[in-house]
Each structure stands twice: as C-alpha cells, then as structure tokens.
Amino acid sequence: MVSQRPGPNLSRIATSLGVSVATVSNALSGKGRVSDALIEKIRAHAAELGYVPSQAGRALRTGRSGVLGLVLPDIANPLFPKIAQAIESAASAAGYGVLIADSRGDITAQTEAINRLVERGVDGMVVVPRRATRISAASCPVAVIDTASTPGNTVAADHWQGGREIAAHLADLGHRRILIIGNNHESNVQNDRAGGIRSGLQPGMQSETLWIERLENEAGAGCRLGLAEKVRRGFTAFAALSDLQALRALTELQQEGISVPGDVSVTGFDDLIWSSVVTPSLTTVRMDMDTIAEIAVSALTDRISESGTREGVLVTAETERVPMQLIIRQSSGPANPAQKTSEMENR
Amino acid sequence: MVSQRPGPNLSRIATSLGVSVATVSNALSGKGRVSDALIEKIRAHAAELGYVPSQAGRALRTGRSGVLGLVLPDIANPLFPKIAQAIESAASAAGYGVLIADSRGDITAQTEAINRLVERGVDGMVVVPRRATRISAASCPVAVIDTASTPGNTVAADHWQGGREIAAHLADLGHRRILIIGNNHESNVQNDRAGGIRSGLQPGMQSETLWIERLENEAGAGCRLGLAEKVRRGFTAFAALSDLQALRALTELQQEGISVPGDVSVTGFDDLIWSSVVTPSLTTVRMDMDTIAEIAVSALTDRISESGTREGVLVTAETERVPMQLIIRQSSGPANPAQKTSEMENR
DNA sequence: TGCACTTGCTTAAACGATTAAGCTTGGCGC
DNA sequence: GCGCCAAGCTTAATCGTTTAAGCAAGTGCA
Numbered sequence: 001m002v003s004q005r006p007g008p009n010l011s012r013i014a015t016s017l018g019v020s021v022a023t024v025s026n027a028l029s030g031k032g033r034v035s036d037a038l039i040e041k042i043r044a045h046a047a048e049l050g051y052v053p054s055q056a057g058r059a060l061r062t063g064r065s066g067v068l069g070l071v072l073p074d075i076a077n078p079l080f081p082k083i084a085q086a087i088e089s090a091a092s093a094a095g096y097g098v099l100i101a102d103s104r105g106d107i108t109a110q111t112e113a114i115n116r117l118v119e120r121g122v123d124g125m126v127v128v129p130r131r132a133t134r135i136s137a138a139s140c141p142v143a144v145i146d147t148a149s150t151p152g153n154t155v156a157a158d159h160w161q162g163g164r165e166i167a168a169h170l171a172d173l174g175h176r177r178i179l180i181i182g183n184n185h186e187s188n189v190q191n192d193r194a195g196g197i198r199s200g201l202q203p204g205m206q207s208e209t210l211w212i213e214r215l216e217n218e219a220g221a222g223c224r225l226g227l228a229e230k231v232r233r234g235f236t237a238f239a240a241l242s243d244l245q246a247l248r249a250l251t252e253l254q255q256e257g258i259s260v261p262g263d264v265s266v267t268g269f270d271d272l273i274w275s276s277v278v279t280p281s282l283t284t285v286r287m288d289m290d291t292i293a294e295i296a297v298s299a300l301t302d303r304i305s306e307s308g309t310r311e312g313v314l315v316t317a318e319t320e321r322v323p324m325q326l327i328i329r330q331s332s333g334p335a336n337p338a339q340k341t342s343e344m345e346n347r
Numbered sequence: 348m349v350s351q352r353p354g355p356n357l358s359r360i361a362t363s364l365g366v367s368v369a370t371v372s373n374a375l376s377g378k379g380r381v382s383d384a385l386i387e388k389i390r391a392h393a394a395e396l397g398y399v400p401s402q403a404g405r406a407l408r409t410g411r412s413g414v415l416g417l418v419l420p421d422i423a424n425p426l427f428p429k430i431a432q433a434i435e436s437a438a439s440a441a442g443y444g445v446l447i448a449d450s451r452g453d454i455t456a457q458t459e460a461i462n463r464l465v466e467r468g469v470d471g472m473v474v475v476p477r478r479a480t481r482i483s484a485a486s487c488p489v490a491v492i493d494t495a496s497t498p499g500n501t502v503a504a505d506h507w508q509g510g511r512e513i514a515a516h517l518a519d520l521g522h523r524r525i526l527i528i529g530n531n532h533e534s535n536v537q538n539d540r541a542g543g544i545r546s547g548l549q550p551g552m553q554s555e556t557l558w559i560e561r562l563e564n565e566a567g568a569g570c571r572l573g574l575a576e577k578v579r580r581g582f583t584a585f586a587a588l589s590d591l592q593a594l595r596a597l598t599e600l601q602q603e604g605i606s607v608p609g610d611v612s613v614t615g616f617d618d619l620i621w622s623s624v625v626t627p628s629l630t631t632v633r634m635d636m637d638t639i640a641e642i643a644v645s646a647l648t649d650r651i652s653e654s655g656t657r658e659g660v661l662v663t664a665e666t667e668r669v670p671m672q673l674i675i676r677q678s679s680g681p682a683n684p685a686q687k688t689s690e691m692e693n694r
Numbered sequence: 695t696g697c698a699c700t701t702g703c704t705t706a707a708a709c710g711a712t713t714a715a716g717c718t719t720g721g722c723g724c
Numbered sequence: 725g726c727g728c729c730a731a732g733c734t735t736a737a738t739c740g741t742t743t744a745a746g747c748a749a750g751t752g753c754a
Contacts, residue, residue, distance in 0.1 A: 007486075009710055020734050025712060032713080033732055055468045056406035057710030060739045065403065067446070067467070075435075078620050080428045088449045097446050097467045099414070102435045120414070120444045121402045222623060244621060247594075251625040254601035273425050274591060274621065276569060278598040356740055367704050372742060379743080380702055404740030407709045 008049040017045055067097045068300060069117035069125040073110050075102040078244060078272050086293035087126055094301050124300035141303040142313050143296040147189045148321050155295040155317045157287035159189055162324035163196020165285055166239050166267050169326055171202045174335035175237035175265060179230050180209040181249055182241040190241045193269060197239055212245060225249060228256040236264050236335045243268035243275050246282055250331060261333030271327055280330030291322050355396040364392055414444045415647060416464035416472040420457050425591060425619050433640035434473055441648050471647035488650040489660050490643040494536045495668050502642040502664045504634035506536055509671030510543020512632055513586050513614050516673055518549045521682035522584040522612060526577050527556040528596055529588040537588045540616060544586055559592060572596060575603040583611050583682045590615035590622050593629055608680030618674055627677035638669050
C-alpha cells in the first residue's frame with residue numbers, strides 16, 4: 001500500500017555482499033571493528049547502489065532527528081532572507097536540516113509554532129525574538145539571537161558597537177546635531193543601537209530620538225516624519241536604526257527637495273538588499289550574520305551532543321557579540337558648512 | 348546513552364490503561380474497530396499525559412516524513428519572506444513541516460540542495476526557480492512556482508495579467524511613452540510581466556525596455572540608469588518589473604530633481620515591504636502568495652496521498668494562474684500636461 | 695442448535711537504522 | 725600446550741508507530 005522507499009537499505013547491501021547488516025552499518029559509520037578490506041568493499045558497493053541512509057530509521061533509533069528549527073516571530077522582517085540563509089548554511093555544514101516556523105507576528109502563535117517544531121522532533125531551535133519574549137515552553141535546546149542586553153541571549157551582532165561606528169563616522173564628517181530614527185522603543189535591538197550612537201557622540205554633539213510607531217499612533221500609518229522641519233532646526237544627520245527607516249527618511253527628504261548628502265546625511269543599519277541600489281546608496285552598518293549563525297548553530301550542536309547536562313534549555317556561547325562593520329556609501333557626507341556655522345554660533 | 352524521548356509513547360499509555368498498543372493507536376487515529384467508550388477513555392488519558400506521536404516512528408512505518416522541502420535558488424530575493432510565510436502557512440495547515448534549502452544562487456548547488464532534501468526524506472518539494480532550471484533529479488513530487496510560460500510550471504501569479512493592469516492604469520492616467528525597467532531579460536517572470544504591459548498598451552502608446560543587467564555590464568554595477576535623459580526624450584512613466592527596480596528608478600529620479608508623481612510616474616511589481624513606506628509610496632501589483640502556496644501545497648499533498656500513479660515527478664494543478672491585484676498609491680499620477688502636449692504634437 | 699457475521703480487542707510483524715553482547719578464529723606469551 | 729586477548733564478524737534487541745491477521749464473544753437468522 002505505502003510506496004516503499006525505493007533506494008537500497010542496509011539489509012539489501014548486507015545480503016548482496018553476504019555479510020550482516022551490523023557489519024555494513026559499522027563499515028559505513030566507521031565505528032565497530034571491521035577489516036579495512038571489507039570496509040572498502042562495502043563502501044564501494046553502497047556508493048554504487050546509491051545508498052542513502054533513512055533518516056527516519058536513524059532518528060527512531062538514536063532519538064535525534066538531525067533537524068534544527070528556526071523561529072522568527074516576524075517572518076515578514078526584511079532581515080529574514082539573510083538570517084535564513086546564514087542559519088541554513090551553518091546548519092547544513094554541521095549536518096543538520098532547518099525546519100522553519102512562522103507565527104505571523106502573533107505572540108500566542110509563536111508558542112504554537114514552537115510546539116509544532118517540538119512535535120516534529122527538532123533537536124534544537126534558533127529563535128530570533130522581536131520583543132522581549134520568554135522562551136521557556138520548549139523541551140529542547142534553544143539558541144536566542146537578539147542583542148546582548150536581552151537576558152538569555154546566546155549570540156548577536158554588537159548593535160551597541162555598530163551605533164558607535166555610526167556616531168564616529170558622523171562626527172568625523174563634522175555633524176553636530178543628529179536625529180536618531182527608530183521604529184519601536186521597546187525593541188532591545190533598536191535601543192542598543194540608539195544607545196551606541198548616543199554613547200559615541202563627541203563633546204559638543206547632541207541627539208534627539210524619533211520613534212516612528214509613536215508618531216504613527218497620533219498621525220496615522222504612513223505619515224510624514226516631518227524631517228524638513230528638523231533640518232530647519234539645525235539637524236544635519238539622520239541616523240536610522242534600520243535601513244527600512246533610513247529609506248523612509250531618504251525618500252521623504254528627497255521629496256522635500258533636500259539634497260542627500262549635499263544638505264544632510266542619512267545612515268541606516270543592516271545593509272539590506274536595497275541599500276546599495278538606491279540613489280544615493282545608503283551608508284549603513286552590516287552584521288556578520290554568517291558568523292552569528294555559525295556560533296548559534298555550534299552552540300546548539302554542542303549541547304545536543306552532550307545531552308547529559310540538562311542545565312536549562314537556553315544555550316550559551318563563548319562569543320556573545322559579533323562586531324558590526326561600517327559600510328560607507330553615498331548617503332553620508334561632510335556636514336553642510338551653512339549648518340556648521342550656525343552650529344559654531346551656538347557654542 | 349542516548350537521551351530517551353521523555354514524553355509518553357503508545358505503549359506507556361497502553362500498559363497504563365491495560366490495553367494493547369494497537370488499540371491505543373486505533374483509538375487515536377480513529378481507524379480500526381474500537382468501542383466509543385474506550386476511544387474516549389484513551390484520548391482523555393493521552394491528552395492528560397501530553398502525548399505527542401513520534402514523527403520518527405511514524406515516518407519509519409509509513410514511509411512518509413510529513414515534511415515538504417522549499418527550494419529557492421536565490422534565497423536573498425526580497426520576495427523570500429512572503430513566499431516562505433505563505434508556504435509554511437499552507438503546509439502546516441495541511442499537517443506538514445517545511446524544510447528549507449538554499450543554493451546561494453549557484454545552479455550546481457541547487458541540485459545539491461535538492462539532494463539534501465531528498466536525503467532528509469521530504470515527501471515533496473516546492474521549487475521556485477530563478478531562470479529556466481530543469482528539475483529532474485528529484486525522486487519525489489515537485490511543484491514549481493515560476494510563471495505560466497515556463498514549461499512544467501505548476502502554479503504562479505498571472506504576471507502577464509499583472510502587466511496589463513499596469514498598462515491600463517498608466518493609460519487611464521494619460522501616459523503615452525512608457526519605459527519598462529527590468530533586471531534580467533532571461534527571467535521568465537520578467538518577460539511575462541513586460542509582455543503583459545506591452546500587450547495592454549492602447550493605440551498611440553509606445554514602450555521601450557531597459558534591462559539593467561545589460562546596462563551594468565557596460566557601465567558597472569550600481570551605475571545610473573540615465574532616466575533624466577529618458578524624461579527629456581518624452582517618457583512620462585517608468586514601469587519597473589519589480590519593486591526593487593522601481594525603488595532604484597524612484598530615488599534616481601528624485602535625486603535628479605524630477606518630481607514623482609508630479610513630473611513622471613513610477614510603478615513596480617510585488618508590493619515588497621518598502622513599497623508603502625517610501626515617499627511617494629509605490630503604485631505596484633501584488634501577487635496573492637497565500638492562494639498560490641495553497642494550490643501548490645495541495646497539489647503536492649494530493650499527489651503524495653495517491654502515491655500509486657507515478658506519472659513523473661512534476662505535479663500539476665487545476666488553477667495555473669492566480670490573478671494579481673493592482674495597488675494604487677502615490678507614485679503614479681496624471682501625465683504631466685507639458686509632456687502630454689509634446690506628445691499631442693507628435694501625432 | 696448451528697452457522698454466518700459483526701464487534702472489539704490482541705498478537706505480531708514490519709519499517710531501517712544503531713549498538714551492546716556474543717561467538718569464532720588466530721596470535722602471542724609463558 | 726594452555727590461557728588470554730584482540731580482531732572480525734554475527735546475533736539480536738531496540739527505538740515508536742502502523743496495520744494485517746487472528747481470536748473470542750455476541751448477535752441475528754434459519
């Protein structure tokens with residue numbers, strides 16, 4: 001009734017060579033005691049037959065599925081492609097598959113998604129939470145990728161340092177009044193980035209912070225940010241906490257006839273797909289997602305192979321912060337002399 | 348040695364209730380002959396113990412893993428979040444998990460990724476190819492999501508009709524000279540979209556097509572598209588074949604001091620994340636990814652449950668084209684009267 | 695009463711891999 | 725020559741589920 005797996009299995013190889021399945025298994029895994037000659041013979045025959053081990057059989061016996069789960073509460077996040085790519089790459093290098101779970105931004109659906117992954121028998125999970133979400137209901141090792149200030153965080157980009165890079169860059173260019181543009185003031189990532197920027201300001205520099213979500217609560221979604229007014233008030237640099245907000249700022253400024261980087265500078269975060277494509281191309285800060293993913297995955301696989309010490313589900317890694325890299329493009333330039341003078345007068 | 352699955356299994360429930368495992372299995376699946384009273388009792392006890400069936404055991408017995416693979420040769424594609432979300436949603440509604448595979452744009456790595464999925468024992472795969480790629484090496488049902496003109500395509504958005512929607516919209520606004528902006532002229536999707544636009548032009552309208560990849564081969568990556576020159580030559584509308592190109596066009600025009608939609612109109616495709624956020628927000632065409640995913644997944648699951656008729660691996664669906672929806676925002680407006688007059692003179 | 699048939703359960707055999715334990719054989723030391 | 729040990733293989737149990745087959749008891753009918 002059920003279509004049998006067509007490929008050859010251990011027992012077919014065994015009978016075909018006149019040996020036992022155990023010997024074949026040992027030869028292929030290199031574990032037991034099998035003579036070199038026989039190992040060679042078995043491996044050759046297995047390759048010839050195109051043998052692929054059944055994950056189901058292996059999983060049933062070993063209790064390991066060889067699959068990791070990837071949970072992103074906000075899968076519509078434009079960062080998702082990079083994260084998924086990096087995790088998948090790191091996982092498959094470690095011999096694991098990646099099962100995705102989505103909760104469409106819904107917090108309650110997140111635990112449901114996690115449960116689905118557990119039911120599917122994942123050996124571990126990588127979770128990228130949006131807000132501070134408690135990850136507790138999972139009965140397998142969990143690696144959290146958020147930001148260093150999040151309790152229980154496993155590994156993440158050094159968002160704080162990224163912010164300092166931005167601040168140093170803008171300071172070098174002579175900017176004095178900086179508007180930080182964020183989306184949500186409850187986001188740990190955005191707070192760390194903003195904090196990094198503020199901590200990197202030189203004496204004589206000042207910043208204000210604009211949270212778009214707050215603004216939209218009053219003025220409606222998709223409203224103008226009122227950046228032209230900010231320019232009139234002497235802001236010469238707009239440091240967005242994500243490239244999406246940087247794009248929003250850039251196009252609004254352009255629409256108002258304000259030149260970037262001639263009149264003001266705009267910077268972003270994350271080096272998203274469009275950063276290099278827009279005019280002017282966006283100065284931004286890139287996170288080393290490949291390294292982060294590698295650390296997260298190896299922390300998981302380490303824990304999985306130990307499997308004796310069950311000291312809580314959250315795993316930890318040696319390196320908790322991975323440096324971010326400043327990418328200087330066209331959207332940032334020297335502060336406009338006119339603004340600079342008015343700034344000089346202010347002192 | 349191996350950490351046993353902690354949860355209860357069939358036999359634990361069975362011994363605990365003093366019945367056989369087969370009865371428990373039958374009661375939970377509702378398949379065999381079990382009295383209603385016992386079914387009730389078994390289900391209650393299973394729920395109480397928090398029983399979750401072992402996918403490994405089930406997979407081994409049935410030969411089905413309950414997992415679908417998702418292959419995207421170009422996972423960095425900004426469409427990926429929507430696709431992954433839609434597929435995951437449709438799959439989990441059908442009781443399947445989704446395993447992702449990436450090939451980082453590499454064609455040879457694609458077959459490797461497909462093989463990894465097959466080795467993991469997926470019951471079927473959804474493949475979204477970038478160019479015309481032959482999907483043959485898979486030993487399981489495959490659904491292809493590309494475009495109607497691709498041979499072997501299972502289901503896709505009606506890109507041609509989407510192009511006609513754009514053309515009709517621009518015609519209504521009085522535009523007569525339209526520049527179609529695409530990335531790659533070998534992409535089936537982009538060709539269908541461009542063809543749709545051209546076929547929807549009214550008498551008296553004309554179009555040219557600009558392929559960015561060709562331009563960049565000569566002028567270098569990230570070069571200007573020279574749209575200001577096109578405006579001078581009388582183009583009043585720029586119809587990009589993807590929102591990414593639309594964004595590139597929009598920002599370049601703004602940088603040149605050309606007003607959108609005051610002087611010229613810009614439209615895109617796909618309704619990507621930034622379309623509603625930029626100023627002016629992008630008029631675009633959205634594909635109904637949820638419906639497409641649902642059709643693709645149910646085509647797969649149908650084939651999987653038949654499992655007798657092995658008439659090739661590529662599955663087909665009744666509905667092959669899913670309509671696209673025009674989203675009118677701020678980036679498209681009436682053709683500039685000045686341009687219109689010069690156009691009138693041309694007649 | 696005897697036969698067929700249904701109901702409700704159990705027994706047991708798979709699926710494919712891993713692995714502990716057992717069994718020969720041969721070599722080596724004393 | 726005897727015992728011991730290692731090498732090289734086999735035997736057999738096991739993971740958890742599904743499902744065909746079997747079996748006892750009850751029901752309906754002639």
